[in-house]
Amino acid sequence: GGEGEGADGAAGAAGGSGGGGGGSGSGGGAAAASAADMNPYVQELLDIHDKYTDLVKECFGQNAIFQKAMKEAFEIFVNKDIHKMTTAEMLSNFCDNLLKKSGERLDDQQLDDKLEKVVKLFSYLTDKDIFAEFYKKQLAKRLLLARSASDDAERSMIAKLKLKCGAQFTSKLEGMVTDMHLSADIQSAFAEWMQDKQLKLETDLTVQVLTTGFWPTYKSDELNLPSEMVQCVQAFKEFYDGRTSHRRLRWVHSLGSAQVLGTFCPGGKEKKHDLMVSTYQACILLLFNSQAKYTCEEIQKALNLPLDELKRYLLSLSVGKYRILLKEPASREVDAADAFSCNLEFTDRARRIKVPMLTAKVTQEEKETTRQTVDEDRKHAIEAAIVRIMKTRKTLDHQRLVLEASQQLMRHFKPDPKQIKKRIEDLIAREYLERDATKSNVYKYLA
Numbered sequence: 001g002g003e004g005e006g007a008d009g010a011a012g013a014a015g016g017s018g019g020g021g022g023g024s025g026s027g028g029g030a031a032a033a034s035a036a037d038m039n040p041y042v043q044e045l046l047d048i049h050d051k052y053t054d055l056v057k058e059c060f061g062q063n064a065i066f067q068k069a070m071k072e073a074f075e076i077f078v079n080k081d082i083h084k085m086t087t088a089e090m091l092s093n094f095c096d097n098l099l100k101k102s103g104e105r106l107d108d109q110q111l112d113d114k115l116e117k118v119v120k121l122f123s124y125l126t127d128k129d130i131f132a133e134f135y136k137k138q139l140a141k142r143l144l145l146a147r148s149a150s151d152d153a154e155r156s157m158i159a160k161l162k163l164k165c166g167a168q169f170t171s172k173l174e175g176m177v178t179d180m181h182l183s184a185d186i187q188s189a190f191a192e193w194m195q196d197k198q199l200k201l202e203t204d205l206t207v208q209v210l211t212t213g214f215w216p217t218y219k220s221d222e223l224n225l226p227s228e229m230v231q232c233v234q235a236f237k238e239f240y241d242g243r244t245s246h247r248r249l250r251w252v253h254s255l256g257s258a259q260v261l262g263t264f265c266p267g268g269k270e271k272k273h274d275l276m277v278s279t280y281q282a283c284i285l286l287l288f289n290s291q292a293k294y295t296c297e298e299i300q301k302a303l304n305l306p307l308d309e310l311k312r313y314l315l316s317l318s319v320g321k322y323r324i325l326l327k328e329p330a331s332r333e334v335d336a337a338d339a340f341s342c343n344l345e346f347t348d349r350a351r352r353i354k355v356p357m358l359t360a361k362v363t364q365e366e367k368e369t370t371r372q373t374v375d376e377d378r379k380h381a382i383e384a385a386i387v388r389i390m391k392t393r394k395t396l397d398h399q400r401l402v403l404e405a406s407q408q409l410m411r412h413f414k415p416d417p418k419q420i421k422k423r424i425e426d427l428i429a430r431e432y433l434e435r436d437a438t439k440s441n442v443y444k445y446l447a
Contacts, residue, residue, distance in 0.1 A: 042094040077260040092134035120202040126414035175214030183208045205232040218252045226286045258282035266347035276354040288342045390445035398441040
């Protein structure tokens with residue numbers, strides 16, 4: 001069976017059954033991660049760190065002055081951006097390459113040693129929260145796509161980060177790994193429930209149930225699922241509602257994947273292929289079981305997908321490596337009036353075909369949302385630090401408050417004093433603090 005992912009409970013998808021160019025299938029979920037071209041640069045940083053660590057140890061007997069000089073030097077150049085990329089992002093990409101199946105091949109000990117070195121380099125970062133946000137997105141893609149090379153290695157890396165930055169820093173990452181284990185138990189319980197009820201779905205369904213707070217934010221959509229998938233979703237919802245009353249399922253179809261059985265007739269001979277596709281691609285293909293030809297506009301109305309999204313998926317099925325659909329006119333642009341029909345002459349040597357997904361890289365848009373998420377989280381972290389300090393001190397002048405807040409926050413990022421000032425003003429407006437009536441640079445805590 002395929003897999004389905006979810007947030008705030010679950011998300012899922014499924015295939016359908018039929019003749020012609022359609023087919024039967026199983027449902028699931030997917031997303032993917034980016035391998036950076038900057039990995040050799042990160043490796044060079046690790047090598048330089050090894051070199052100077054040995055130098056300070058062997059030649060200078062771990063003398064404190066040399067240790068301090070080395071730390072300060074690394075803090076300067078490790079925090080320099082290269083080609084508009086932060087070292088935080090590059091380190092996360094480097095870890096992704098080590099921890100995913102298609103990445104670097106290392107035995108357990110080599111992998112552990114390399115991750116240990118990455119964490120040492122990570123400790124010099126001023127923007128540890130940016131690393132955490134990129135790492136979270138890439139971990140999500142490794143887990144949801146079943147691309148993680150080793151569960152133990154994932155847990156080991158999280159433990160190393162926890163040791164360096166504390167439990168709060170890694171709580172979401174731990175939650176994600178735990179969710180995957182819980183999902184396997186839920187899947188087994190669902191299978192038993194189906195047997196007890198003597199229910200038989202036409203499509204195999206695998207659902208990943210995810211806790212919203214741990215995972216990156218995923219957009220919901222109002223996708224009109226084909227009847228084959230609706231039956232699966234309803235069955236799982238009934239099962240899940242019977243288990244818990246305080247959790248609500250929100251299906252995230254953009255993460256789903258499916259296996260659809262396609263029946264083609266190249267040269268007049270019947271030939272079947274297992275098509276590995278995303279949920280959106282599966283929904284498009286299943287439409288062709290009921291009608292031979294659709295315009296882009298008709299598909300959009302039938303599925304209720306955003307037009308830009310739909311165009312990308314139609315292109316992947318009609319002008320990509322595997323031309324399962326025929327497009328008229330045969331251009332690389334999609335217009336609302338363009339017509340699509342099933343390519344009955346489609347053939348390939350492989351029985352099982354993985355139609356390329358369109359989410360294989362961390363996109364520029366994702367990078368920008370990562371930055372926005374980090375900025376938003378920083379606002380809350382600064383405010384929380386200010387309130388904690390003022391709760392204890394009751395009264396404090398501006399200089400001391402900025403200094404103490406900076407010291408508290410330095411473990412995760414280097415706060416900008418202007419940003420702290422802005423948050424203080426905001427807290428005064430919201431009546432958490434007030435200015436002293438006689439000294440305007442002194443703040444008082446309002447209980």
